[in-house]
Amino acid sequence: MNRTLIKGLNSKIGETVKLQGWVHRLRKLGKIAFLILREHSGLVQCVVNTREVDIKGLRLESVVEITGTVVKNDENVEILAENIRLISEVKEELPFEINKKDIEVNLDTILNHRVLSLRHQSLNSIFKIQACLTQGFIEFLKVEGFTQIFTPKIVSEGAEGGTELFELKYFEKKAYLAQSPQFYKQMMVGAGYERVFETAHVYRAEKHNTNRHLNEYVSLDLEMGFIEDEKDIMMLETRLLKSMLHKLKNECADELNTLEAKLPEIGEEIPSIPLPEAIKILNNKYGKELDIDIDPEGEKLIYEHVKKEYGSEFVFLTHYPMEKRPMYTMPADGGLTHSFDLIFRGLEITTGGQRIHNFDMLKKSIESKGLNSEKFSDYLEVFKYGMPPHGGLAIGLERLTAQLIGLGNVREAALFPRDRDRITP
């Protein structure tokens, strides 16, 4: 007999089925016991024989096979078990309970026992939502004519100017882990693919341990050629996010419900504020003193302002100053740039913008940042041979996931987070 998935039981009333999964709950009532069976498609109550439970040594989290009849009990489907087989035993006491509504241990314990903690319904749901977001990203971009690429993570030079790089021994050479696929995705635009995306880890050797930083995180990157300016990228991101949220709503209703997550609405356009103006608003309205850049607290306040004024949970900040942006950023008038950040519920989840496509301008920009342009010769080559105007963006997948669900720490949205102190499990 083939295994039946729990989600398919509704159409099998009266039939004998074989189920396989974990013992989620177990309540003995004299001769009979109620066993809730859990697998990836759902939960179902099985009415079993207490003696058999004892003989087989079933405990919470034992892996079992239950053969029985599907019956309707009020609104729910239930299994009248005829046979139970222990597939895989539990050898030790669980370090914490995973079948309650809330998991009542701190984040460190959760992460130390990451695999067990992921058996908890809410924590499990986080990564189904994350997978759905990733697939929403891929599917939307495919329709828009983007090509998926895999660019190297072992690199000879940093893309952002050489700080915060993890160093690697590569045979006789010194190498680094890529901070971003920035150079490579631009190069792939110039290689004629025009529109490319990547879903991969990037690495930042940032020393500070905050609840919004990871040293290894998933960057949803895209880059496209033949744009007018950064507004083309912002419009694309607006449509992209709408599409990803739409997919999430359709395919992850149960998971969103489990997590009590409320999806944001995106209107025709996401409000957009030039950074210098945002800084003025923050000063006038909240008495916040900022120079030319915004800080995490400022991002929270500008989100509150925008939410109140425009009813949007997203806001684009634009026109960042050149001195705060990497050397490949396309400059605009007054020392500003054709770049943007996207703030979602008070946290930056995207950085993007138009890039410089003119060779001489790019070379000058590299040097004006105090960098040696000769070290960037591999990157620069394509700019000599006809590089179209282009731009792109990167979405931090864990940050997007955390903000959507309302998690307080981005680590909760990383399967196996890597931070200042943690490289296990």
Add this chain to the structure above:
Amino acid sequence: MNRTLIKGLNSKIGETVKLQGWVHRLRKLGKIAFLILREHSGLVQCVVNTREVDIKGLRLESVVEITGTVVKNDENVEILAENIRLISEVKEELPFEINKKDIEVNLDTILNHRVLSLRHQSLNSIFKIQACLTQGFIEFLKVEGFTQIFTPKIVSEGAEGGTELFELKYFEKKAYLAQSPQFYKQMMVGAGYERVFETAHVYRAEKHNTNRHLNEYVSLDLEMGFIEDEKDIMMLETRLLKSMLHKLKNECADELNTLEAKLPEIGEEIPSIPLPEAIKILNNKYGKELDIDIDPEGEKLIYEHVKKEYGSEFVFLTHYPMEKRPMYTMPADGGLTHSFDLIFRGLEITTGGQRIHNFDMLKKSIESKGLNSEKFSDYLEVFKYGMPPHGGLAIGLERLTAQLIGLGNVREAALFPRDRDRITP
């Protein structure tokens, strides 16, 4: 006026359109010139004014915008240009020609100028095919109930026993680059996702420089729970490959044609030969002396044998000896294992099998390989708390791509290959 893509011109006969792309070819015939424009969707001939070409300084690979009327010329569509704008100039002589049928430089030159070489039609097609294969993998597994995961590439311990690891300075700690997501994908099965996949780079510090090895390559990994044995994985791979090839045939006909690539057929089942039997066949038929494992030459010969006998370009080799397989491999009778390799056109493109799911057996297996099981405590934890029978596989994306197209060196199927000597561009 919005940009029109070349692939959409057929439905715009008689209309004025704006095209953007690279100058692929240029032939002056007195007052008029024929300019072939190239962009990611195709090529089109534009009839332009020679004087304008000269004034604007157009060269091969210049990025241009051409406005003109779409006309039908015999079977083809053509543009009668009214206006040309130079968008991005070419500053230097191209290092080699990229508009001929074949690219007439050696692989090293191609890779040194990787971005330019990818503008060549055949080389460009390789990575459109690769993207299509990746998406075929993702789409098939999604329908089969698999969850996409991102597992860490910065790890504290190797999965295959500690050799061939790249070492990394991780703040005060020592870390390594992941050789495979093996442990993590198994752990995610045990975390309750049951079916998971990942499309990501893995890292092998192999010192030898062959035409089938890369030090960084894309591994298409999957793992699934509640299997009977390795045959479930082999059946899944058969259906998976069929689905990927079907998608390729439908979506990349032009690219396959450009590369003169012939797709293999897969019948109801892929032939399967136990390794000890394969070794006997190689001895009897080809006089090849092998001990208990097969070598690359043996893989080529067994492919020839299978192709002749069964008409298949794929063959599963099964029952590898335990001493040649990693410690997590499920043992079978006679010192053999429930594992397999898939050979495609003479090259191994997949390793897979059933894994040990019993804690005590796994601990013993680790120790029998001379490893310290305490170093694997993070991996082992989930096996104490109910681990279902499971198995999985990994497909080397560059190898699969190379074999499908008939490339002689796996580097040709890596965008920016990393090998013993190369970490640039």
